[in-house]
């Protein structure tokens with residue numbers, strides 16, 4: 590199905606994009622297009638109105654790329670999932686992103702879909718949210734006269750809404766923490782996730798410390814399980830903790846609109862994530 594007629598703008602700089610964004614009124618930003626174009630076609634199919642203007646971010650070179658220094662990893666919003674996966678900068682705590690990207694859909698989608706689109710599309714099941722919350726990631730936005738910096742956690746807690754342009758993400762390097770990411774796919778034909786779980790912890794003195802447990806349930810935005818975090822932070826690094834931890838879940842997160850299969854797969858993912866961290870610690 591063809592889209593309704595639109596005015597298509599393709600600025601080459603962020604400032605050009607922002608002046609179009611504030612002057613055009615009814616418009617949408619286009620990144621990889623894997624969600625937006627589909628949703629415009631669906632609206633048309635339902636006989637609903639679609640925006641008359643689209644501003645493509647594809648030609649804006651300053652929104653692409655990944656850089657690093659000893660302290661920080663910077664991921665520009667128009668970086669594709671494939672480019673993130675292939676980045677040589679994914680070392681230390683950043684390495685978990687390689688595992689997450691490898692599991693996102695297919696090559697075709699990964700080549701087009703962007704990191705910025707994955708976070709700002711407002712689909713609750715896209716999966717970069719959980720690992721990026723575990724990594725304490727900050728999102729950097731610009732508007733015509735504003736600059737805003739929020740953590741991914743704050744962004745999702747407030748419903749993932751923005752009227753600004755996401756320019757980049759920044760993540761602090763942490764050589765001490767360990768991360769595990771587990772996910773279950775929803776369908777055999779199209780690879781979209783049913784759920785995901787990311788656990789980050791600093792495993793020193795035989796204890797879990799500064800633990801973050803972030804759950805992506807697919808039905809609400811990624812959320813931390815503070816009850817499980819508190820339990821783990823009081824626990825010794827033993828394999829038996831992986832089973833015991835299942836008695837310390839914040840059930841309100843896992844039970845939301847979950848059937849028995851999903852509830853049980855949450856438990857499998859949590860247990861596997863903890864076991865992975867414990868076994869990695871033992872090898873160190």
Ligand SMILES: Cc1cc2nc3c(=O)[nH]c(=O)nc-3n(C[C@H](O)[C@H](O)[C@H](O)COP(=O)(O)OP(=O)(O)OC[C@H]3O[C@@H](n4cnc5c(N)ncnc54)[C@H](O)[C@@H]3O)c2cc1C
Nearest residue numbers: 618620621622623624625694702703705706707715716755
């Ligand atoms: C078949 C299929 C399978 C998929 N499987 C997975 C999966 O397994 N795991 C997963 O995590 N995701 C999956 N996805 C989602 C995919 O990762 C998203 O489609 C993608 O991340 C959206 O990115 P995009 O660049 O195409 O965004 P677009 O479709 O271009 O835009 C999406 C929304 O984000 C807004 N936006 C984009 N960039 C910015 C920005 N810089 N600033 C402000 N707003 C912005 C746009 O205005 C639009 O509202 C799948 C998608 C499809 C179609």
